[in-house]
Amino acid sequence: MFPVHASVVPSQLQGRAARIAQDWLRSGRLSRDALSHVLPDLHVKVRSDPYFMYTAAGSRGAQLLPDAAGGREELRQMRARDFFEQAERAAPPYLYYTSPLQVLGDDVLSRAPSWEQLALTSAKKQSVQGAIWAQLWACSGGGTTQAHYDVADNTFVQLEGVKDFYLFPPSAADALHVFPDSHPRARKAQLNVEAPDMQLHPLAASLPTARKVTLHPGEVLFIPAFWFHHVVSRSPTISINVFSQSAVPLAAASLLAQPLPIPAQWPVDLKRRALTHLLDEILNSAPVDLVAAGSARELADRLLQSRFAPLRQSGEISSEAAEPKVEVRRRRKELAEPPSWDDVAALISGYVEDCVFALRRLRYALLRDIAKIASRL
Structure with a gap:
């Protein structure tokens, strides 16, 4: 990892970012009810346990640890309204959905005005693979994104529900036992930070205490590239974040x-x-x-x-x-x-x-x- 990058730490944002988030919240156009009417059919991840972890495209089910394989996660196509209704119910099953706003259509993207002002660059934004893009997240209560880092800077806006973020600096990579770069789960921690297996992951003994940030509706969190974050939805949640591609991956x-x-x-x-x-x-x-x-x-x-x-x-x-x-x-x-x-x-x-x-x-x-x-x- 890059220790020099740890000189920038995660922080809750005020000022312009907070005003944009509050405007989105007051408009009601990004609420569960509003999105139910405009989102297309969704491809939803469904699990019997709360732990979700991204796997590189084309590699699902291959080279996974025993606790991450075994067919406990499936992909279902659902109407948006059905997804939100099921996500409101007590889990399990746990439901998880995410998509770039740009691929959901102009009607959805227009409901997040000024989103590009949350980015850290003025680069072109028309491509999902470009320098900046917005992402929609929705999850059942209890749903958890296991510890990982991104190579893009992340401005995260909470819209519905409450999320807990457990943040670790780039220097914690060894203690988190990150998957190798050639693995389908590169950038993700092998360690379950909530229930570490010290026999399998002995370096976890040196894991620093996480910075915990609890995000409520209308609040904004900035997570620098390369910072690990383990995210738990306390209740059914809807969020939007803006990724700003770091110059580091290209270099x-x-x-x-x-x-x-x-x-x-x-x-x-x-x-x-x-x-x-x-x-x-x-x-x-x-x-x-x-x-x-x-x-x-x-x-x-x-x-x-x-x-x-x-x-x-x-x-x-x-x-x-x-x-x-x-x-x-x-x-x-x-x-x-x-x-x-x-x-x-x-x-x-x-x-x-x-x-x-x-x-x-x-x-x-x-x-x-x-x-x-x-x-x-």
Whole structure:
């Protein structure tokens, strides 16, 4: 995670943001009854327990922990009125719905006038995939969004019901045992912060006390990008938030897009040595506030313990599954003679220079984000 970004903390907003929220509330055009008449048929998540967690498109049901799989969540198509009526009843089942306002039609979007003024950027807003967008959320009482972080800054407006937000800084990533980036639930915590399993998630012992914010109708909460939030609906709720795309993901993408200078056909021992050398060089050369302290081995050990060890212990992944077959290893070895270590070191040196340049761009993007946020709060 990026510790420099933790210098901006979540806060409840007053001023213009609060006035916009109060105007929406007074108009009644975003109430449950009003939305029942204008929303199209909804695709609603339904669960027997209250815990909802986003899963990347196309990966539902795959690579999930045992407590998140098992078919307990289903997707139902419902009329808006039926959804709101069922959400008002005592759970279970728990119902959860969310959608970008832009895809719900102009009639719905027009009911949230001045929504773009809640964004932290003046970039184009016509595309859901653009720099800013508004999102509608509705949930049964007790429904819970498990701890996760977003890569966009989040201005959150409560319209009906009451929500509790439990907020953790970016530095809590290890204690929350975040899913690996390649997992369908990347950016989400494996840890259930309400009932932590200390045997499966031992780093949870270092989890800091959450900042708790209770949001009532007409109130606004700002959550900076990369801050973890665990959200509980005390009662049936309706909310709208505005996401402002952080500059950080684009800067990070240019860094991550660079292929590792370690060909697959190299012997395993050489690849391991080269990767360790590469990490050491980056950790020694990059801006200190963007990388974890310690050696490459310490960084790798921490990531393995926080992100992969619980998945292996739960049986979701295994060390055997990651091992290439013997015949594949032999065939790769025949493709080319391994280079000398001097050649490897020179190759890595050039790669590290490119990485450090990209990391400095990333740092600039982070600082620019922080300045942008500070000017609006």
